[in-house]
Amino acid sequence: MKIAICPGSFDPVTLCHLDIINRSRKVFDKTIVAVLVNPEKHTLFTVDERIELLKRCTKGMNDVEVVGFDGLLAEYARERNVTAIVKGLRALSDFEYEFQMALTNKVLNPNLETMFLTTSAENMFLSSSIVKQIAGFGGDISNFVPECILEDIKERLCAGGKTQ
Numbered sequence: 606m607k608i609a610i611c612p613g614s615f616d617p618v619t620l621c622h623l624d625i626i627n628r629s630r631k632v633f634d635k636t637i638v639a640v641l642v643n644p645e646k647h648t649l650f651t652v653d654e655r656i657e658l659l660k661r662c663t664k665g666m667n668d669v670e671v672v673g674f675d676g677l678l679a680e681y682a683r684e685r686n687v688t689a690i691v692k693g694l695r696a697l698s699d700f701e702y703e704f705q706m707a708l709t710n711k712v713l714n715p716n717l718e719t720m721f722l723t724t725s726a727e728n729m730f731l732s733s734s735i736v737k738q739i740a741g742f743g744g745d746i747s748n749f750v751p752e753c754i755l756e757d758i759k760e761r762l763c764a765g766g767k768t769q
């Protein structure tokens with residue numbers, strides 16, 4: 606069985622993330638969506654909340670598993686028999702950082718490949734930070750995030766927009 610892992614902060618999940626997850630599903634038998642636990646990073650949603658939002662957005666996708674993880678991605682991938690890390694590349698600006706991570710992960714786990722998917726044109730500019738910024742100013746984010754989590758983002762930001 607070919608297993609992919611899509612790692613990230615997903616704070617919150619966007620349509621860009623979902624696009625990458627769905628395209629991973631076309632290539633792999635199973636896609637693990639791994640939410641990073643990073644105590645140093647201030648986030649809008651806790652890890653458990655981000656996992657819940659992702660599970661809601663991937664409901665009915667039997668080939669998708671949503672998990673939280675801390676530690677090294679390369680090690681977690683080894684434990685889960687993952688074939689490849691699947692990541693979206695939006696623009697050239699993403700490349701250097703992603704290239705560095707891919708090469709490092711290859712050293713840490715030589716059996717693990719990293720596959721980059723170019724994001725679809727409409728998602729080229731989209732990021733969780735931009736979504737939070739627009740929503741924080743009361744802007745319309747319905748073109749950027751799945752409908753089923755729209756209210757959660759609005760409510761969180763209306764409640765003061767505190768990061769965790």
Ligand code: PNS
Pocket residue numbers: 612613614615641676677678679705706707709710
């Ligand atoms: O959505 P993000 O914040 O860009 O995701 C970054 C992520 C989670 C993919 C990256 O930080 C990661 O893999 N973290 C796990 C720790 C690790 O393995 N670090 C070494 C990577 S070279």
